[in-house]
Amino acid sequence: MSRVIGIDLGTTNCCVSVMEDGQVSVIPNTGGYKTTPSILGLTEAGKRLVGHLAKRQAVTNAKNTVFAAKRLIGRNFDSPQVQQLRELVAYKILEGPGGDARVELAGRVFTIQEIAALLLREMKRVAEEYLGEPVEQAVVTVPAYFNDTQRQTTRAAARIAGLEVLRLINEPTAAALSYGIGRGETEKVAVYDMGGGTFDITVLELSQGLLEVRATGGDTYLGGEDIDLAIVHHLMEAFEKSDGISLASDAMALQRLKDAAEKAKCDLSQVEVTEINLPFIAQDEAGQPLHLLHTLTREQIEGFAEELVENTREICRSVLADAGFEPGDIDQVLLVGGQTRMPLVQEVVTDIFGRAPYRGVNPDEVVAMGAAIQGSMLAENAEGPLLVDVTPLSLGIATFGGHFTRLIERNTTVPTSARETFTTTRDDQESVKICVLQGESEHSDDNDLLGEFALTGIRPGPKGTPAIQVTFDIDANGIVTVSARDTATDQAQSIQVSARAVLSSEEEAKLAAEFAAEGEVALRD
Numbered sequence: 121m122s123r124v125i126g127i128d129l130g131t132t133n134c135c136v137s138v139m140e141d142g143q144v145s146v147i148p149n150t151g152g153y154k155t156t157p158s159i160l161g162l163t164e165a166g167k168r169l170v171g172h173l174a175k176r177q178a179v180t181n182a183k184n185t186v187f188a189a190k191r192l193i194g195r196n197f198d199s200p201q202v203q204q205l206r207e208l209v210a211y212k213i214l215e216g217p218g219g220d221a222r223v224e225l226a227g228r229v230f231t232i233q234e235i236a237a238l239l240l241r242e243m244k245r246v247a248e249e250y251l252g253e254p255v256e257q258a259v260v261t262v263p264a265y266f267n268d269t270q271r272q273t274t275r276a277a278a279r280i281a282g283l284e285v286l287r288l289i290n291e292p293t294a295a296a297l298s299y300g301i302g303r304g305e306t307e308k309v310a311v312y313d314m315g316g317g318t319f320d321i322t323v324l325e326l327s328q329g330l331l332e333v334r335a336t337g338g339d340t341y342l343g344g345e346d347i348d349l350a351i352v353h354h355l356m357e358a359f360e361k362s363d364g365i366s367l368a369s370d371a372m373a374l375q376r377l378k379d380a381a382e383k384a385k386c387d388l389s390q391v392e393v394t395e396i397n398l399p400f401i402a403q404d405e406a407g408q409p410l411h412l413l414h415t416l417t418r419e420q421i422e423g424f425a426e427e428l429v430e431n432t433r434e435i436c437r438s439v440l441a442d443a444g445f446e447p448g449d450i451d452q453v454l455l456v457g458g459q460t461r462m463p464l465v466q467e468v469v470t471d472i473f474g475r476a477p478y479r480g481v482n483p484d485e486v487v488a489m490g491a492a493i494q495g496s497m498l499a500e501n502a503e504g505p506l507l508v509d510v511t512p513l514s515l516g517i518a519t520f521g522g523h524f525t526r527l528i529e530r531n532t533t534v535p536t537s538a539r540e541t542f543t544t545t546r547d548d549q550e551s552v553k554i555c556v557l558q559g560e561s562e563h564s565d566d567n568d569l570l571g572e573f574a575l576t577g578i579r580p581g582p583k584g585t586p587a588i589q590v591t592f593d594i595d596a597n598g599i600v601t602v603s604a605r606d607t608a609t610d611q612a613q614s615i616q617v618s619a620r621a622v623l624s625s626e627e628e629a630k631l632a633a634e635f636a637a638e639g640e641v642a643l644r645d
């Protein structure tokens with residue numbers, strides 16, 4: 121039987137790992153790097169590039185290079201997050217037929233599933249080359265705070281890439297598994313995960329044979345990219361002030377600024393002051409070259425990042441409260457995600473939990489390692505702690521008057537199911553529409569619509585008399601199935617909830633066939 125790999129599909133970087141002879145190892149790509157940029161590019165000639173090669177062409181071919189596509193996963197085009205990103209990236213984001221966000225590269229439209237599938241296939245290829253055998257199964261990680269649509273989109277991407285997902289696990293759970301394996305102590309652990317695009321905080325209890333998530337929370341739109349963009353804005357403003365030229369509509373200049381901003385941000389985790397030097401960034405009216413030279417201090421970028429990092433404090437507080445813990449109850453704090461290397465983040469974390477974070481894990485690799493551990497446990501029915509995870513968001517349906525009626529509260533252990541009986545609001549009503557929602561607002565409109573379906577053929581009767589039983593099931597991957605049944609007629613409808621932004625099964629099958637027909641493409645680092 122082929123081996124099961126663990127893949128961390130990150131906003132900024134991907135990482136793949138495998139268990140070999142009881143040891144977990146991170147697999148380097150052909151360039152020798154243990155992480156691969158989550159970037160897809162199309163050359164002018166239409167050739168696809170993934171990873172470092174795509175990153176290298178980002179400056180000269182910014183319009184045809186997509187980064188941070190994970191921020192678009194499972195989101196509708198008109199969502200504020202997508203609209204915000206559209207303003208800031210050089211590649212074109214457009215609306216798909218189902219209202220989903222898609223990306224246009226060199227005149228070709230890509231769904232977000234396809235982009236994620238190309239990244240996943242690249243990680244599959246890296247693993248196959250290293251192992252010297254085909255790989256067909258994986259455990260893939262997702263931010264704990266991903267909703268159902270985002271999880272389903274990730275799973276669809278893996279299917280397109282030719283990978284069977286044995287389990288989707290939450291990134292912090294994977295990190296805790298990697299940390300906790302073989303420790304044998306009973307500990308309360310907080311995993312603070314700030315990557316390029318998302319923030320998660322998860323509180324778990326580790327004991328012999330059990331890893332139990334007590335509560336999780338986060339923001340799928342808060343991360344290092346936001347700090348980079350704040351730096352880009354600052355640099356653009358400074359340049360406009362000094363040279364009178366706006367760089368906002370120059371795709372190549374924007375990409376250079378973005379790269380320089382990220383590099384400066386990372387440097388400022390080590391040093392107090394750094395120089396940004398971008399020669400020939402623009403031309404003046406006389407056609408003379410203009411150069412951007414700017415000094416940036418750690419204090420300045422801490423100013424840009426402060427609000428963002430402070431926002432995580434409240435999220436941590438609420439997750440600790442949901443878990444029933446005080447900050448002082450936490451025995452260990454794990455840092456995950458590249459952005460946690462920023463000293464300000466570490467200071468705030470130390471302040472929140474009253475203890476310095478644990479330094480023994482590599483924030484870039486620990487998630488993929490946990491996924492590989494879980495993968496080998498699933499494949500071999502091996503001994504290992506039982507993972508008990510939770511659903512990050514409350515689930516329910518829209519009810520009369522625009523209310524949200526919860527059937528499953530957030531932070532309930534999964535798998536789980538819940539059932540409640542509803543009725544009609546009109547006499548002789550023959551059908552009801554069930555709108556499945558995920559979120560925390562009391563108003564249905566403010567929550568995410570996961571999907572909707574109709575239960576028809578209800579036996580006619582005065583309003584309020586039919587009994588319609590609605591059942592929600594969440595499986596171990598966090599995927600939701602909903603069914604509704606008229607108890608008088610036994611008429612039933614059931615759906616695996618799939619929101620508008622998810623590809624139809626025909627679209628997915630077509631893409632999977634295209635990918636399979638392409639076989640191995642030469643995407644080398």
Ligand code: AMP
Binds near residue numbers: 133314344385387462
């Ligand atoms: P991840 O999504 O976990 O790969 O995290 C990537 C994010 O971490 C990006 O926004 C990087 O710019 C950021 N990052 C990586 N290294 C550092 C560093 N040394 N200091 C600050 N941020 C970093």
